[in-house]
Amino acid sequence: xxxxxxxxxxxxxxxxxxxxxxxxxxxxxxxxxxxxxxxxxxxxxxxxxxxxxxxxxxxxxxxxxxxxxxxxxxxxxxxxxxxxxxxxxxxxxxxxxxxxxxxxxxxxxxxxxxxxxxxxxxxxxxxxxxxxxxxxxxxxxxxxxxxxxxxxxxxxxxxxxxxxxxxxxxxxxxxxxxxxxxxxxxxxxxxxxxxxxxxxxxxxxxxxxxxxxxxxxxxxxxxxxxxxxxxxxxxxxxxxxxxxxxxxxxxxxxxxxxxxxxxxxxxxxxxxxxxxxxxxxxxxxx
Amino acid sequence: xxxxxxxxxxxxxxxxxxxxxxxxxxxxxxxxxxxxxxxxxxxxxxxxxxxxxxxxxxxxxxxxxxxxxxxxxxxxxxxxxxxxxxxxxxxxxxxxxxxxxxxxxxxxxxxxxxxxxxxxxxxxxxxxxxxxxxxxxxxxxxxxxxxxxxxxxxxxxxxxxxxxxxxxxxxxxxxxxxxxxxxxxxxxxxxxxxxxxxxxxxxxxxxxxxxxxxxxxxxxxxxxxxxxxxxxxxxxxxxxxxxxxxxxxxxxxxxxxxxxxxxxxxxxxxxx
Numbered sequence: 001x002x003x004x005x006x007x008x009x010x011x012x013x014x015x016x017x018x019x020x021x022x023x024x025x026x027x028x029x030x031x032x033x034x035x036x037x038x039x040x041x042x043x044x045x046x047x048x049x050x051x052x053x054x055x056x057x058x059x060x061x062x063x064x065x066x067x068x069x070x071x072x073x074x075x076x077x078x079x080x081x082x083x084x085x086x087x088x089x090x091x092x093x094x095x096x097x098x099x100x101x102x103x104x105x106x107x108x109x110x111x112x113x114x115x116x117x118x119x120x121x122x123x124x125x126x127x128x129x130x131x132x133x134x135x136x137x138x139x140x141x142x143x144x145x146x147x148x149x150x151x152x153x154x155x156x157x158x159x160x161x162x163x164x165x166x167x168x169x170x171x172x173x174x175x176x177x178x179x180x181x182x183x184x185x186x187x188x189x190x191x192x193x194x195x196x197x198x199x200x201x202x203x204x205x206x207x208x209x210x211x212x213x214x215x216x217x218x219x220x221x222x223x224x225x226x227x228x229x230x231x232x233x234x235x236x237x238x239x240x241x242x243x244x245x246x247x248x249x250x251x252x253x254x255x256x257x258x259x260x261x262x263x264x265x266x267x268x269x270x271x272x273x274x275x276x277x278x279x280x281x282x283x284x285x286x
Numbered sequence: 287x288x289x290x291x292x293x294x295x296x297x298x299x300x301x302x303x304x305x306x307x308x309x310x311x312x313x314x315x316x317x318x319x320x321x322x323x324x325x326x327x328x329x330x331x332x333x334x335x336x337x338x339x340x341x342x343x344x345x346x347x348x349x350x351x352x353x354x355x356x357x358x359x360x361x362x363x364x365x366x367x368x369x370x371x372x373x374x375x376x377x378x379x380x381x382x383x384x385x386x387x388x389x390x391x392x393x394x395x396x397x398x399x400x401x402x403x404x405x406x407x408x409x410x411x412x413x414x415x416x417x418x419x420x421x422x423x424x425x426x427x428x429x430x431x432x433x434x435x436x437x438x439x440x441x442x443x444x445x446x447x448x449x450x451x452x453x454x455x456x457x458x459x460x461x462x463x464x465x466x467x468x469x470x471x472x473x474x475x476x477x478x479x480x481x482x483x484x485x486x487x488x489x490x491x492x493x494x495x496x497x498x499x500x501x502x503x504x505x506x507x508x509x510x511x512x513x514x515x516x517x518x519x520x521x522x523x524x525x526x527x528x529x530x531x532x533x534x535x536x537x538x539x540x541x542x543x544x545x546x547x548x549x550x551x552x553x554x555x556x557x558x
Binding site for chain 1: 410460
Protein backbone atom coordinates (compact mmCIF):
# COMPACT_ATOMS: atom_id res chain seq x y z
CA UNK A 1 0.00 0.00 0.00
CA UNK A 2 1.57 3.27 -1.05
CA UNK A 3 -0.86 5.33 0.97
CA UNK A 4 -1.36 4.80 4.65
CA UNK A 5 -4.90 3.55 5.11
CA UNK A 6 -5.58 4.39 8.73
CA UNK A 7 -8.64 5.10 10.79
CA UNK A 8 -8.78 8.76 9.80
CA UNK A 9 -8.61 7.87 6.13
CA UNK A 10 -11.36 5.29 6.51
CA UNK A 11 -13.53 7.81 8.35
CA UNK A 12 -12.97 10.39 5.59
CA UNK A 13 -13.71 7.76 2.93
CA UNK A 14 -17.09 7.00 4.50
CA UNK A 15 -17.89 10.70 4.77
CA UNK A 16 -17.03 11.15 1.10
CA UNK A 17 -18.83 8.23 -0.53
CA UNK A 18 -22.10 8.69 1.33
CA UNK A 19 -22.87 11.72 -0.87
CA UNK A 20 -24.38 9.45 -3.56
CA UNK A 21 -25.06 5.79 -4.31
CA UNK A 22 -23.48 5.53 -7.74
CA UNK A 23 -19.89 6.59 -8.38
CA UNK A 24 -17.53 6.50 -11.32
CA UNK A 25 -14.48 4.59 -10.04
CA UNK A 26 -12.14 7.21 -11.46
CA UNK A 27 -14.03 9.92 -9.56
CA UNK A 28 -13.32 8.21 -6.24
CA UNK A 29 -9.69 7.51 -7.12
CA UNK A 30 -9.05 11.09 -8.20
CA UNK A 31 -10.81 12.75 -5.30
CA UNK A 32 -9.27 10.59 -2.62
CA UNK A 33 -5.91 10.26 -4.35
CA UNK A 34 -5.77 6.48 -4.06
CA UNK A 35 -5.04 3.60 -6.44
CA UNK A 36 -7.60 1.01 -7.56
CA UNK A 37 -5.83 -1.60 -5.40
CA UNK A 38 -6.19 0.66 -2.38
CA UNK A 39 -9.86 1.25 -3.15
CA UNK A 40 -10.49 -2.51 -3.20
CA UNK A 41 -8.67 -2.84 0.14
CA UNK A 42 -10.91 -0.19 1.72
CA UNK A 43 -14.07 -1.65 0.20
CA UNK A 44 -13.08 -5.00 1.62
CA UNK A 45 -12.95 -3.45 5.11
CA UNK A 46 -16.16 -1.42 4.96
CA UNK A 47 -18.16 -4.30 3.52
CA UNK A 48 -17.21 -6.42 6.53
CA UNK A 49 -18.48 -3.91 9.08
CA UNK A 50 -21.69 -4.97 10.80
CA UNK A 51 -24.04 -2.67 12.67
CA UNK A 52 -27.44 -2.72 14.37
CA UNK A 53 -27.81 -6.44 14.93
CA UNK A 54 -25.60 -7.61 12.11
CA UNK A 55 -26.81 -5.48 9.22
CA UNK A 56 -24.17 -4.84 6.59
CA UNK A 57 -22.82 -1.30 6.93
CA UNK A 58 -21.87 -0.73 3.31
CA UNK A 59 -22.58 -3.10 0.46
CA UNK A 60 -21.24 -2.51 -3.03
CA UNK A 61 -21.22 -3.84 -6.55
CA UNK A 62 -18.66 -3.02 -9.21
CA UNK A 63 -19.81 -2.75 -12.80
CA UNK A 64 -16.73 -3.45 -14.89
CA UNK A 65 -18.38 -2.44 -18.17
CA UNK A 66 -19.32 1.04 -17.05
CA UNK A 67 -16.46 1.32 -14.52
CA UNK A 68 -18.89 2.33 -11.85
CA UNK A 69 -19.61 1.31 -8.26
CA UNK A 70 -23.08 1.05 -6.80
CA UNK A 71 -23.30 1.41 -3.05
CA UNK A 72 -26.02 0.33 -0.69
CA UNK A 73 -25.67 2.17 2.60
CA UNK A 74 -27.14 1.25 5.96
CA UNK A 75 -28.75 4.29 7.62
CA UNK A 76 -25.95 4.24 10.20
CA UNK A 77 -23.48 5.41 7.56
CA UNK A 78 -25.19 8.80 7.45
CA UNK A 79 -25.14 9.07 11.24
CA UNK A 80 -21.57 7.90 11.71
CA UNK A 81 -19.87 11.20 11.18
CA UNK A 82 -18.30 12.44 14.34
CA UNK A 83 -15.97 15.41 14.59
CA UNK A 84 -13.85 15.59 17.68
CA UNK A 85 -13.42 18.76 19.74
CA UNK A 86 -9.70 18.96 19.20
CA UNK A 87 -10.12 19.04 15.42
CA UNK A 88 -12.76 21.79 15.59
CA UNK A 89 -10.60 23.67 18.08
CA UNK A 90 -7.64 23.57 15.68
CA UNK A 91 -9.82 24.73 12.76
CA UNK A 92 -11.22 27.58 14.86
CA UNK A 93 -7.70 28.56 15.85
CA UNK A 94 -6.53 28.57 12.22
CA UNK A 95 -9.55 30.54 11.00
CA UNK A 96 -8.85 33.15 13.67
CA UNK A 97 -5.18 33.74 13.09
CA UNK A 98 -4.07 32.44 9.71
CA UNK A 99 -4.08 35.08 7.00
CA UNK A 100 -4.89 32.59 4.23
CA UNK A 101 -7.96 31.39 6.07
CA UNK A 102 -8.97 34.85 7.20
CA UNK A 103 -9.40 35.76 3.55
CA UNK A 104 -11.23 32.52 2.90
CA UNK A 105 -13.52 33.17 5.86
CA UNK A 106 -14.35 36.70 4.81
CA UNK A 107 -15.12 35.77 1.21
CA UNK A 108 -17.13 32.64 1.91
CA UNK A 109 -20.50 32.84 3.63
CA UNK A 110 -20.50 29.17 4.67
CA UNK A 111 -17.06 29.41 6.27
CA UNK A 112 -18.08 32.56 8.10
CA UNK A 113 -21.17 30.76 9.40
CA UNK A 114 -19.04 27.75 10.39
CA UNK A 115 -16.69 30.08 12.28
CA UNK A 116 -19.54 31.90 14.02
CA UNK A 117 -21.03 28.62 15.22
CA UNK A 118 -17.69 27.52 16.69
CA UNK A 119 -17.12 30.89 18.36
CA UNK A 120 -20.07 30.11 20.65
CA UNK A 121 -18.25 27.09 22.02
CA UNK A 122 -14.62 28.19 22.25
CA UNK A 123 -13.75 31.03 24.60
CA UNK A 124 -10.21 31.94 23.65
CA UNK A 125 -8.10 34.97 24.45
CA UNK A 126 -4.70 35.98 23.13
CA UNK A 127 -5.32 35.12 19.48
CA UNK A 128 -4.59 37.98 17.19
CA UNK A 129 -5.22 38.18 13.50
CA UNK A 130 -1.89 37.88 11.75
CA UNK A 131 -0.38 40.84 9.96
CA UNK A 132 -1.94 41.71 6.68
CA UNK A 133 0.03 39.79 4.08
CA UNK A 134 -1.33 40.78 0.71
CA UNK A 135 -0.20 37.56 -0.96
CA UNK A 136 -1.17 34.07 0.02
CA UNK A 137 0.13 30.62 -0.82
CA UNK A 138 -1.04 29.11 -4.05
CA UNK A 139 -0.83 25.39 -4.30
CA UNK A 140 -0.60 25.49 -8.07
CA UNK A 141 2.29 27.78 -8.83
CA UNK A 142 5.92 27.59 -7.89
CA UNK A 143 6.76 30.60 -5.79
CA UNK A 144 9.62 31.96 -3.81
CA UNK A 145 9.57 32.53 -0.10
CA UNK A 146 11.91 34.50 2.07
CA UNK A 147 12.47 32.56 5.26
CA UNK A 148 14.39 33.20 8.48
CA UNK A 149 15.61 29.83 9.72
CA UNK A 150 15.48 29.01 13.42
CA UNK A 151 18.55 30.33 15.20
CA UNK A 152 19.29 32.77 12.35
CA UNK A 153 18.70 36.49 12.05
CA UNK A 154 18.97 36.76 8.25
CA UNK A 155 16.54 35.46 5.69
CA UNK A 156 17.18 33.10 2.79
CA UNK A 157 15.28 32.69 -0.46
CA UNK A 158 13.67 29.35 -1.33
CA UNK A 159 11.97 28.37 -4.60
CA UNK A 160 9.08 26.25 -3.42
CA UNK A 161 6.02 24.39 -4.52
CA UNK A 162 3.59 24.37 -1.57
CA UNK A 163 2.14 20.96 -0.71
CA UNK A 164 0.10 21.42 2.46
CA UNK A 165 -0.57 23.68 5.36
CA UNK A 166 -0.20 21.87 8.64
CA UNK A 167 -0.81 22.56 12.26
CA UNK A 168 1.26 20.67 14.74
CA UNK A 169 3.01 21.15 18.06
CA UNK A 170 5.49 23.60 16.53
CA UNK A 171 2.69 25.80 15.22
CA UNK A 172 1.52 26.51 11.70
CA UNK A 173 3.70 24.87 9.08
CA UNK A 174 3.98 25.08 5.31
CA UNK A 175 5.09 21.80 3.82
CA UNK A 176 6.63 22.47 0.42
CA UNK A 177 8.92 21.06 -2.21
CA UNK A 178 12.24 22.92 -2.36
CA UNK A 179 12.49 23.01 -6.13
CA UNK A 180 16.26 23.60 -6.21
CA UNK A 181 17.10 20.71 -3.91
CA UNK A 182 14.15 18.56 -4.99
CA UNK A 183 13.35 17.69 -1.40
CA UNK A 184 10.30 18.25 0.78
CA UNK A 185 10.84 20.75 3.57
CA UNK A 186 8.76 22.29 6.30
CA UNK A 187 8.65 26.03 6.97
CA UNK A 188 7.20 27.64 10.08
CA UNK A 189 4.65 30.13 8.74
CA UNK A 190 5.55 32.77 11.33
CA UNK A 191 9.15 32.77 10.07
CA UNK A 192 8.21 33.37 6.42
CA UNK A 193 8.90 37.06 5.96
CA UNK A 194 8.29 37.41 2.25
CA UNK A 195 6.35 35.62 -0.46
CA UNK A 196 6.72 35.64 -4.22
CA UNK A 197 9.77 37.90 -4.51
CA UNK A 198 11.32 36.74 -7.72
CA UNK A 199 14.93 37.87 -7.25
CA UNK A 200 17.25 35.28 -5.76
CA UNK A 201 20.11 37.41 -4.56
CA UNK A 202 21.11 35.83 -1.29
CA UNK A 203 23.16 32.65 -1.33
CA UNK A 204 21.67 29.68 0.43
CA UNK A 205 23.99 28.15 2.98
CA UNK A 206 23.31 24.61 4.02
CA UNK A 207 24.30 24.09 7.63
CA UNK A 208 22.40 20.90 8.30
CA UNK A 209 24.18 18.40 10.54
CA UNK A 210 22.81 16.31 13.40
CA UNK A 211 23.70 17.59 16.84
CA UNK A 212 23.35 15.95 20.25
CA UNK A 213 22.96 18.41 23.14
CA UNK A 214 23.16 17.80 26.88
CA UNK A 215 21.39 20.18 29.28
CA UNK A 216 21.39 20.78 33.00
CA UNK A 217 17.74 20.93 34.10
CA UNK A 218 16.67 23.82 36.36
CA UNK A 219 12.98 23.01 36.39
CA UNK A 220 11.90 19.38 35.94
CA UNK A 221 8.36 20.51 35.15
CA UNK A 222 9.75 21.70 31.82
CA UNK A 223 10.06 18.04 30.76
CA UNK A 224 6.25 17.80 30.80
CA UNK A 225 6.11 20.21 27.90
CA UNK A 226 8.28 17.98 25.70
CA UNK A 227 7.19 15.10 23.52
CA UNK A 228 8.43 11.91 25.25
CA UNK A 229 9.97 10.56 22.07
CA UNK A 230 12.27 13.56 21.60
CA UNK A 231 14.43 13.41 24.73
CA UNK A 232 16.18 11.25 27.31
CA UNK A 233 17.09 12.05 30.90
CA UNK A 234 20.41 10.46 31.82
CA UNK A 235 22.04 11.14 35.21
CA UNK A 236 19.68 14.07 35.81
CA UNK A 237 20.75 15.66 32.52
CA UNK A 238 18.45 16.21 29.58
CA UNK A 239 19.71 14.87 26.24
CA UNK A 240 18.20 15.92 22.96
CA UNK A 241 19.05 15.59 19.28
CA UNK A 242 18.66 18.43 16.78
CA UNK A 243 19.02 18.33 13.06
CA UNK A 244 21.14 21.45 12.97
CA UNK A 245 23.20 23.74 15.19
CA UNK A 246 20.77 26.59 14.51
CA UNK A 247 17.79 24.54 15.71
CA UNK A 248 19.63 23.61 18.89
CA UNK A 249 20.55 27.25 19.50
CA UNK A 250 16.99 28.44 18.96
CA UNK A 251 15.60 25.81 21.34
CA UNK A 252 18.28 26.54 23.97
CA UNK A 253 17.61 30.29 23.95
CA UNK A 254 13.83 29.95 24.00
CA UNK A 255 14.01 27.73 27.07
CA UNK A 256 16.95 29.31 28.85
CA UNK A 257 15.13 29.72 32.18
CA UNK A 258 14.46 25.96 32.43
CA UNK A 259 17.59 24.36 30.97
CA UNK A 260 21.23 25.25 30.37
CA UNK A 261 23.33 23.63 27.66
CA UNK A 262 26.41 21.77 28.97
CA UNK A 263 27.65 20.25 25.71
CA UNK A 264 28.67 20.70 22.90
CA UNK A 265 31.08 23.48 23.73
CA UNK A 266 30.38 25.37 20.50
CA UNK A 267 26.75 25.82 21.54
CA UNK A 268 27.61 26.69 25.16
CA UNK A 269 30.08 29.33 23.91
CA UNK A 270 27.59 30.83 21.47
CA UNK A 271 25.02 31.25 24.26
CA UNK A 272 27.66 32.78 26.56
CA UNK A 273 28.82 35.17 23.85
CA UNK A 274 25.25 36.33 23.25
CA UNK A 275 24.68 36.86 26.97
CA UNK A 276 28.01 38.71 27.41
CA UNK A 277 27.22 41.00 24.49
CA UNK A 278 23.80 41.71 25.91
CA UNK A 279 25.33 42.48 29.29
CA UNK A 280 27.71 44.95 27.63
CA UNK A 281 24.80 46.66 25.92
CA UNK A 282 22.77 46.79 29.14
CA UNK A 283 25.70 48.27 31.04
CA UNK A 284 25.42 51.35 28.84
CA UNK A 285 21.99 52.04 30.33
CA UNK A 286 22.77 52.18 34.04
CA UNK B 287 -5.13 -4.14 10.78
CA UNK B 288 -8.29 -4.64 8.72
CA UNK B 289 -10.10 -6.10 11.72
CA UNK B 290 -8.99 -3.26 13.99
CA UNK B 291 -10.24 -0.58 11.57
CA UNK B 292 -13.50 -2.44 11.23
CA UNK B 293 -13.98 -2.64 15.01
CA UNK B 294 -13.21 1.07 15.49
CA UNK B 295 -15.98 2.05 13.07
CA UNK B 296 -18.34 -0.41 14.74
CA UNK B 297 -17.53 1.07 18.16
CA UNK B 298 -18.11 4.66 17.01
CA UNK B 299 -21.38 3.57 15.48
CA UNK B 300 -22.41 1.88 18.72
CA UNK B 301 -21.94 5.10 20.68
CA UNK B 302 -23.62 7.37 18.12
CA UNK B 303 -26.74 7.88 20.24
CA UNK B 304 -24.78 9.51 23.06
CA UNK B 305 -26.09 7.06 25.68
CA UNK B 306 -24.39 4.92 28.34
CA UNK B 307 -23.60 1.41 27.15
CA UNK B 308 -22.88 -1.53 29.43
CA UNK B 309 -19.86 -3.78 29.02
CA UNK B 310 -22.11 -6.70 28.10
CA UNK B 311 -23.85 -4.74 25.37
CA UNK B 312 -20.49 -3.74 23.89
CA UNK B 313 -19.38 -7.38 23.85
CA UNK B 314 -22.63 -8.52 22.24
CA UNK B 315 -22.76 -5.75 19.65
CA UNK B 316 -19.30 -6.08 18.14
CA UNK B 317 -19.03 -9.37 16.20
CA UNK B 318 -15.26 -9.70 16.76
CA UNK B 319 -15.71 -9.49 20.56
CA UNK B 320 -18.54 -11.98 20.86
CA UNK B 321 -16.60 -15.22 20.74
CA UNK B 322 -13.76 -14.01 22.95
CA UNK B 323 -13.46 -15.10 26.56
CA UNK B 324 -13.76 -12.35 29.18
CA UNK B 325 -10.02 -11.73 29.48
CA UNK B 326 -9.39 -11.64 25.74
CA UNK B 327 -12.37 -9.32 25.27
CA UNK B 328 -11.07 -6.93 27.94
CA UNK B 329 -7.65 -6.85 26.31
CA UNK B 330 -9.05 -6.26 22.82
CA UNK B 331 -11.48 -3.59 24.06
CA UNK B 332 -8.76 -1.75 25.98
CA UNK B 333 -6.51 -1.76 22.88
CA UNK B 334 -9.33 -0.44 20.67
CA UNK B 335 -10.25 2.21 23.28
CA UNK B 336 -6.67 3.37 23.40
CA UNK B 337 -6.47 3.56 19.61
CA UNK B 338 -9.72 5.54 19.40
CA UNK B 339 -8.39 7.85 22.12
CA UNK B 340 -5.42 8.64 19.89
CA UNK B 341 -7.89 9.87 17.25
CA UNK B 342 -9.74 12.05 19.77
CA UNK B 343 -12.62 9.68 20.63
CA UNK B 344 -12.71 9.11 24.36
CA UNK B 345 -14.58 6.03 25.58
CA UNK B 346 -14.88 6.43 29.33
CA UNK B 347 -16.49 4.45 32.11
CA UNK B 348 -19.04 6.46 34.01
CA UNK B 349 -20.32 5.44 37.42
CA UNK B 350 -21.94 8.38 39.15
CA UNK B 351 -22.91 7.25 42.66
CA UNK B 352 -25.28 10.19 43.09
CA UNK B 353 -27.20 9.53 39.94
CA UNK B 354 -29.91 6.93 39.29
CA UNK B 355 -28.46 6.16 35.88
CA UNK B 356 -26.93 2.77 35.29
CA UNK B 357 -23.17 2.69 35.06
CA UNK B 358 -21.57 2.08 31.70
CA UNK B 359 -19.40 3.53 28.97
CA UNK B 360 -19.96 6.77 27.13
CA UNK B 361 -18.06 8.29 24.25
CA UNK B 362 -16.70 11.78 24.83
CA UNK B 363 -14.39 14.01 22.84
CA UNK B 364 -17.10 15.31 20.49
CA UNK B 365 -18.93 17.62 22.86
CA UNK B 366 -19.10 20.53 20.42
CA UNK B 367 -20.29 18.54 17.40
CA UNK B 368 -22.86 16.61 19.47
CA UNK B 369 -24.28 19.92 20.68
CA UNK B 370 -24.33 21.33 17.17
CA UNK B 371 -26.27 18.28 15.97
CA UNK B 372 -28.90 18.90 18.66
CA UNK B 373 -29.29 22.59 17.84
CA UNK B 374 -32.27 23.02 15.53
CA UNK B 375 -31.13 26.49 14.45
CA UNK B 376 -27.98 25.12 12.86
CA UNK B 377 -27.89 23.58 9.42
CA UNK B 378 -25.80 20.53 10.27
CA UNK B 379 -25.35 19.46 6.63
CA UNK B 380 -23.91 22.83 5.72
CA UNK B 381 -21.67 22.75 8.80
CA UNK B 382 -20.37 19.29 7.87
CA UNK B 383 -19.80 20.24 4.23
CA UNK B 384 -17.79 23.28 5.29
CA UNK B 385 -15.79 21.15 7.68
CA UNK B 386 -15.00 18.68 4.89
CA UNK B 387 -14.07 21.52 2.54
CA UNK B 388 -11.66 22.97 5.10
CA UNK B 389 -10.21 19.56 5.85
CA UNK B 390 -9.43 19.09 2.17
CA UNK B 391 -7.34 22.26 2.23
CA UNK B 392 -5.35 21.71 5.35
CA UNK B 393 -3.75 18.90 7.18
CA UNK B 394 -4.37 18.98 10.89
CA UNK B 395 -1.69 16.92 12.48
CA UNK B 396 -3.08 15.30 15.60
CA UNK B 397 -2.14 16.75 18.94
CA UNK B 398 -0.88 14.32 21.48
CA UNK B 399 -3.57 12.25 23.23
CA UNK B 400 -3.22 14.14 26.49
CA UNK B 401 -3.80 17.57 24.94
CA UNK B 402 -6.72 16.31 22.84
CA UNK B 403 -8.42 15.04 25.99
CA UNK B 404 -7.70 18.16 28.02
CA UNK B 405 -9.02 20.52 25.32
CA UNK B 406 -12.16 18.45 24.98
CA UNK B 407 -12.84 18.28 28.73
CA UNK B 408 -12.10 21.97 29.25
CA UNK B 409 -14.42 22.94 26.38
CA UNK B 410 -17.18 20.85 27.90
CA UNK B 411 -16.58 22.26 31.42
CA UNK B 412 -16.63 25.88 30.19
CA UNK B 413 -19.79 25.41 28.15
CA UNK B 414 -21.65 23.47 30.84
CA UNK B 415 -20.15 25.57 33.67
CA UNK B 416 -18.77 22.58 35.54
CA UNK B 417 -15.87 22.61 37.96
CA UNK B 418 -12.55 21.07 36.99
CA UNK B 419 -10.15 19.23 39.30
CA UNK B 420 -6.57 18.47 38.31
CA UNK B 421 -3.04 18.01 39.53
CA UNK B 422 -0.86 21.01 38.73
CA UNK B 423 2.81 20.99 39.63
CA UNK B 424 2.23 18.44 42.41
CA UNK B 425 -0.73 20.30 43.92
CA UNK B 426 -4.41 19.42 43.50
CA UNK B 427 -6.53 22.30 42.17
CA UNK B 428 -10.28 22.77 41.96
CA UNK B 429 -11.23 25.59 39.63
CA UNK B 430 -14.07 27.22 37.75
CA UNK B 431 -12.85 27.36 34.13
CA UNK B 432 -13.41 30.59 32.17
CA UNK B 433 -11.56 30.17 28.89
CA UNK B 434 -8.30 29.41 27.11
CA UNK B 435 -5.43 31.70 26.27
CA UNK B 436 -2.67 31.24 23.70
CA UNK B 437 0.71 32.75 24.49
CA UNK B 438 4.19 32.10 23.12
CA UNK B 439 3.30 28.76 21.55
CA UNK B 440 1.54 27.40 24.64
CA UNK B 441 -2.07 27.10 25.73
CA UNK B 442 -3.24 28.26 29.15
CA UNK B 443 -6.47 27.66 31.05
CA UNK B 444 -7.94 30.79 32.62
CA UNK B 445 -9.90 29.82 35.72
CA UNK B 446 -11.10 31.03 39.08
CA UNK B 447 -9.57 29.33 42.11
CA UNK B 448 -10.68 30.49 45.57
CA UNK B 449 -12.31 33.62 44.08
CA UNK B 450 -9.06 34.62 42.32
CA UNK B 451 -8.51 34.53 38.56
CA UNK B 452 -5.44 32.44 37.65
CA UNK B 453 -3.81 30.98 34.56
CA UNK B 454 -2.63 27.36 34.30
CA UNK B 455 -0.33 26.07 31.56
CA UNK B 456 -2.05 23.12 29.85
CA UNK B 457 1.22 21.18 29.60
CA UNK B 458 1.38 20.97 33.40
CA UNK B 459 -2.20 19.81 33.94
CA UNK B 460 -2.56 16.13 34.86
CA UNK B 461 -5.40 13.80 35.84
CA UNK B 462 -8.06 16.29 34.80
CA UNK B 463 -11.53 15.45 36.12
CA UNK B 464 -14.83 17.06 35.25
CA UNK B 465 -17.27 17.95 38.04
CA UNK B 466 -20.63 16.13 38.14
CA UNK B 467 -22.79 19.22 38.53
CA UNK B 468 -23.51 21.62 35.67
CA UNK B 469 -24.40 25.35 35.80
CA UNK B 470 -22.37 26.00 38.95
CA UNK B 471 -21.03 29.43 38.00
CA UNK B 472 -20.98 32.14 35.37
CA UNK B 473 -18.24 32.83 32.85
CA UNK B 474 -17.27 36.47 33.03
CA UNK B 475 -13.56 36.77 32.23
CA UNK B 476 -13.29 37.47 28.50
CA UNK B 477 -9.79 38.84 28.94
CA UNK B 478 -7.51 36.12 30.31
CA UNK B 479 -4.64 38.28 31.46
CA UNK B 480 -1.65 36.82 33.22
CA UNK B 481 -1.23 38.25 36.73
CA UNK B 482 1.98 40.07 35.80
CA UNK B 483 0.25 41.85 32.92
CA UNK B 484 -1.96 43.82 35.30
CA UNK B 485 0.85 45.70 36.98
CA UNK B 486 2.37 48.86 35.49
CA UNK B 487 4.94 48.24 32.78
CA UNK B 488 8.33 47.75 34.36
CA UNK B 489 10.50 47.98 31.29
CA UNK B 490 10.41 50.39 28.38
CA UNK B 491 12.85 50.10 25.54
CA UNK B 492 13.47 51.88 22.24
CA UNK B 493 15.18 49.61 19.77
CA UNK B 494 16.22 49.75 16.12
CA UNK B 495 15.65 46.31 14.61
CA UNK B 496 14.80 45.05 11.09
CA UNK B 497 11.03 44.77 10.96
CA UNK B 498 11.19 41.23 9.51
CA UNK B 499 13.25 40.02 12.43
CA UNK B 500 10.94 41.69 14.94
CA UNK B 501 7.86 40.10 13.29
CA UNK B 502 9.41 36.64 13.37
CA UNK B 503 10.36 36.79 17.05
CA UNK B 504 7.76 39.14 18.56
CA UNK B 505 5.56 36.34 19.93
CA UNK B 506 8.28 35.22 22.31
CA UNK B 507 7.24 37.95 24.74
CA UNK B 508 4.15 39.77 25.86
CA UNK B 509 4.49 43.50 25.19
CA UNK B 510 2.90 46.68 23.97
CA UNK B 511 4.25 48.38 20.88
CA UNK B 512 3.86 52.13 20.44
CA UNK B 513 2.98 53.41 16.97
CA UNK B 514 5.97 54.65 15.02
CA UNK B 515 6.48 56.25 11.60
CA UNK B 516 9.81 54.50 11.18
CA UNK B 517 9.37 50.82 10.33
CA UNK B 518 12.51 49.57 12.07
CA UNK B 519 12.28 51.76 15.18
CA UNK B 520 10.26 50.05 17.90
CA UNK B 521 9.15 51.52 21.17
CA UNK B 522 8.28 48.61 23.46
CA UNK B 523 6.76 48.35 26.96
CA UNK B 524 6.70 45.08 28.84
CA UNK B 525 6.59 43.29 32.17
CA UNK B 526 7.76 40.04 30.61
CA UNK B 527 11.45 40.27 31.54
CA UNK B 528 12.36 36.69 30.64
CA UNK B 529 10.53 37.03 27.32
CA UNK B 530 12.41 40.22 26.44
CA UNK B 531 15.68 38.61 27.53
CA UNK B 532 15.07 35.70 25.14
CA UNK B 533 13.97 38.05 22.35
CA UNK B 534 17.24 39.99 22.58
CA UNK B 535 19.34 36.82 22.68
CA UNK B 536 17.55 35.44 19.60
CA UNK B 537 18.03 38.67 17.64
CA UNK B 538 21.68 38.95 18.69
CA UNK B 539 23.81 41.24 16.53
CA UNK B 540 20.89 42.62 14.53
CA UNK B 541 19.59 45.44 16.68
CA UNK B 542 20.66 48.66 18.35
CA UNK B 543 19.11 49.72 21.64
CA UNK B 544 18.56 53.46 21.86
CA UNK B 545 16.83 53.78 25.24
CA UNK B 546 16.38 51.24 28.03
CA UNK B 547 14.47 51.95 31.23
CA UNK B 548 15.12 49.50 34.10
CA UNK B 549 17.92 47.63 32.32
CA UNK B 550 19.03 46.12 35.65
CA UNK B 551 15.98 43.80 35.60
CA UNK B 552 17.42 42.06 32.57
CA UNK B 553 20.97 42.09 33.89
CA UNK B 554 19.80 39.98 36.85
CA UNK B 555 18.89 37.18 34.44
CA UNK B 556 22.25 36.98 32.71
CA UNK B 557 24.44 34.08 33.68
CA UNK B 558 28.01 34.41 32.36
